[in-house]
Amino acid sequence: MTTNPTVQAAPPRWAEWLLRLTLKRTDRESVSGDLLEEYRDTVVPARGKAAADAWYLRQVAGFVWRATWLWAVLFSGAFVIRQAVDFFIPTHDFIVRSQVTTYTAIALMAATSFWSAWRSGSVVSGVVVTIAMTLIAAVLSVAGVTLLLAIWHDPATLKAAADSGGIEEAYVMPFILIVPALIVGTIAATIGSVGRRLLIQREHV
């Protein structure tokens, strides 16, 4: 007996794991099944395994982007606005500004994680989606700050940037935020996941 090699072909396991984390619990099987069917039936026979894997990764990236883009744009927007305020309205007292941006960042991380965990019923989903959101936001933030500096790089703006923590900070900080994203994400995802379970239990009683 021979087996059809395309039915045996499988996309990268980690990509399938990531895909399932971005989906609602009720869509997890059907949507991953749709992608697997297309991968095996159409893409592998037409393009070969390596190109099919690349196609699969692009599809998963699309799902991750759809799960995170809104939060990532808000997050990076807040970061770039803070940088712009520091560049254009110099100050020596950063306490209020720091508090506003810190609480905004925590709120956005928590909201992303809670929403994802609530939707999927999975703590891991909340954490992974929050980290993905923070990474995407970091890239957007770096692009935003670069654009700011490309347009305004007069001596006064550069001095204000240096006084507010330096340009390096504007480029490194967005990536360092992945650490608090992990912590805040875990807490908010646990609340989201447990909250959903309690609600479902209450509805069934």
Add this chain to the structure above:
Amino acid sequence: MADVLGAFEQAVLLAVVRLREDAYGRAILKEVQKRLERDVAAGAVHATLERLENKGLLASRLGSGTPVRAGRPRRYYRLQPAGIRALNDARAAVDTLWQGLKWPLIKTRAMV
């Protein structure tokens, strides 16, 4: 008045109409790609199906799996009365906009 549909939402709903009992995720994706004559991301179709279902324009049920899907079920979609109304309204709106004009448009001096 029914929901105002975007072009992509219309493409997805019309794919469901065309596919009838076979309207599940992958088949809808392929039908939309065929009609729009471009590559469409599976995530875009899935997000649209979810939105249309939340709006009450579509309903869905889970079917059986197949070996090529590793036994994972298909989710089949069915147009709801609100979906039919929305599609009819969308078509009527386009027809109204085109009323009195010949198609295809030909460039005339008045347009330059």
